[in-house]
Each structure stands twice: as C-alpha cells, then as structure tokens.
Amino acid sequence: MNTGRYDTSGNPDAQFEPGSNDSVLQNVLGIRDAEEMDDVELDLLVQLYDVIPEQVEVDQRITTADLKEWHRRWLGNVYSWAGQPRTVNMGKGDFQFAAVGQIERLLAVLDRDYLSRYTPCAGMSDEQLVEAFAIVHVELILIHPFREGNGRLSRLLANVMAIQAGKPELDFSLWDEQKDRYFSAIQAGLDDYEPMKALVRQVLPDVSRRADE
Numbered sequence: 001m002n003t004g005r006y007d008t009s010g011n012p013d014a015q016f017e018p019g020s021n022d023s024v025l026q027n028v029l030g031i032r033d034a035e036e037m038d039d040v041e042l043d044l045l046v047q048l049y050d051v052i053p054e055q056v057e058v059d060q061r062i063t064t065a066d067l068k069e070w071h072r073r074w075l076g077n078v079y080s081w082a083g084q085p086r087t088v089n090m091g092k093g094d095f096q097f098a099a100v101g102q103i104e105r106l107l108a109v110l111d112r113d114y115l116s117r118y119t120p121c122a123g124m125s126d127e128q129l130v131e132a133f134a135i136v137h138v139e140l141i142l143i144h145p146f147r148e149g150n151g152r153l154s155r156l157l158a159n160v161m162a163i164q165a166g167k168p169e170l171d172f173s174l175w176d177e178q179k180d181r182y183f184s185a186i187q188a189g190l191d192d193y194e195p196m197k198a199l200v201r202q203v204l205p206d207v208s209r210r211a212d213e
Helices: 034-055 064-075 100-118 126-143 150-164 173-177 179-188 194-203 207-212
Strands: none
Touching (some): 034 064, 034 150, 064 100, 064 150, 126 150, 126 179, 126 194, 173 179, 173 194, 179 194
C-alpha cells in the first residue's frame, strides 16, 4: 500500500500509523510496515475473490450498498472505516477525485444512472460489455469513494460483471504494465469513455482477439 501516491497533505483526517513514516494508514492491527500491510490486504482480497462471485446471482443488479459491503468484508478487520466513504480529499498529481462532500451524491448517481443500467450483464453483446465495463469502472474510480482499495474493488466489480456475462475471470496484467495509459483513460473518462473502452478490450476474453482479426 503506497499511500504516498495520494496527496492528502494538510488534511487533519489523514491518519497514519505512528512509527510508519506516513507509509501505512492507521489500522486496528498496529501494522507499521508497508510491505506487511500489502501482504495482509492481498491475502484478504484473495479470500474475498473466493466468495463474492459465488454469492452474486447471474441476474442480480449490483448496487453501491453491495460495494460498501464488499469493502467492509475485505478490510473490516484492518481499518475501522472500512465500508464507509472516505473523509479526506484525495488526488493523484494535479488530478483530484471527487470531493468528500460530493461522494454520497455521486454514489447515488452511480447507482441510479450506471449500475442500474449496466448490471446485471447477462445477455449483453461483446460491445455492450465493453461499454458497461468501461463506464462503470471510470465512474467508480472518479468517485474514489474509499480511503484505500478503490482500484482493487473496481476490479472485483468488473470480474463479477464478467461472470454475470458468462466470461472467465479477467486478467488485468496489461493494465498494470500500462499504468500511465490507464490513468490517462480515467482522466479522459470525464467526457470520453473511448480510451477506457480500448483498455477493456485488452482484458476482456474473446473481444480483444476478435478486435485484432
């Protein structure tokens, strides 16, 4: 967990574990080493991946309440605020995610205008899936509702949507290899989803192969 990638300087709500050199968020386990926290979070995420896809029905509409619950189940034994909207403003470089005061309103918009439209994904064509994945992913990341774990939770959501569509688990390694391109696609998503659609085609099985033919 590299919290240094987010600018929360000067915000009194940004609390780090004492003795961690501001590298580990304050946690109930008292962990101060960033690598140890990475391992804990990853282990818990793997456990979440084992249960959530099996518990979501093919015809189930995903809601922001589900996202909060998934986040709580993932990190509830690590952070006291797990599952709750963040209370600090966050950004990457000069780019700011949604302001704290707008998060709940924007989550309601995400629920009403996007999740209700694009989930469940059963019966969608490949191009409809590309659109659904890209738009939902961009909108969730732009809100960045949680203090930690937004990207990983967004990927879990994408995998749940893929399973609803009858697709296998997605491989996001290409995104990890193209981090600058990925973040540029997120920024472009403020008014243009096409860059993210191109990235989705890379990770969605069958779609990327047909696009190259």
